[in-house]
Amino acid sequence: AQSVTQLDSHVSVSEGTPVLLRCNYSSSYSPSLFWYVQHPNKGLQLLLKYTSAATLVKGINGFEAEFKKSETSFHLTKPSAHMSDAAEYFCVVTPNTGFQKLVFGTGTRLLVSP
Amino acid sequence: DTAVSQTPKYLVTQMGNDKSIKCEQNLGHDTMYWYKQDSKKFLKIMFSYNNKELIINETVPNRFSPKSPDKAHLNLHINSLELGDSAVYFCASSKELAGDYEQYFGPGTRLTVT
Numbered sequence: 683a684q685s686v687t688q689l690d691s692h693v694s695v696s697e698g699t700p701v702l703l704r705c706n707y708s709s710s711y712s713p714s715l716f717w718y719v720q721h722p723n724k725g726l727q728l729l730l731k732y733t734s735a736a737t738l739v740k741g742i743n744g745f746e747a748e749f750k751k752s753e754t755s756f757h758l759t760k761p762s763a764h765m766s767d768a769a770e771y772f773c774v775v776t777p778n779t780g781f782q783k784l785v786f787g788t789g790t791r792l793l794v795s796p
Numbered sequence: 797d798t799a800v801s802q803t804p805k806y807l808v809t810q811m812g813n814d815k816s817i818k819c820e821q822n823l824g825h826d827t828m829y830w831y832k833q834d835s836k837k838f839l840k841i842m843f844s845y846n847n848k849e850l851i852i853n854e855t856v857p858n859r860f861s862p863k864s865p866d867k868a869h870l871n872l873h874i875n876s877l878e879l880g881d882s883a884v885y886f887c888a889s890s891k892e893l894a895g896d897y898e899q900y901f902g903p904g905t906r907l908t909v910t
Contacts, residue, residue: 725800781851786839788836
């Protein structure tokens, strides 16, 4: 069984300050992990993914995430927030072998103030 | 060109009606999915199809019937609509069912049942 816990439902930052969105996972299998972003009234877009290669993963728009097996975490970070980063972010887990079946976290809404 | 498209974007209907949502992908992918996003933004997989064959059916009521006429299309038909069916429905596709291929999401269909 797999599950994802996003530790914060809302995160507020000021423009230009660092962003940290926290995610812990549980998986019976060796997992693949993803971060997806959803802007208001839009579909989901892949930010980055971890698939058992490098543990530090770089994604689009300056985001990165680090896979820490010992802590079962996959936190998303960005050094400097931009107003356009305001959106809903989903941490997602799936087995990295066999059928892909994405299990979503409950989402973290990122608010960016000027 | 839109990679994954859905029609309609908005659907308002009364309880007891039957409605369909259409999805098309032009990415040449083998696998397509339907997800339901509830009012709290929680996303859950409903179905996946691989090469027109049903692979995943996540205990969705049998009022929901997916149909895949070809690999590029996956439609969702809903019979006897209920208030609880109100949600945003997302279609997605990936290159293959297995592994960690990125899923590409459509823009969503907001279904409101009154």
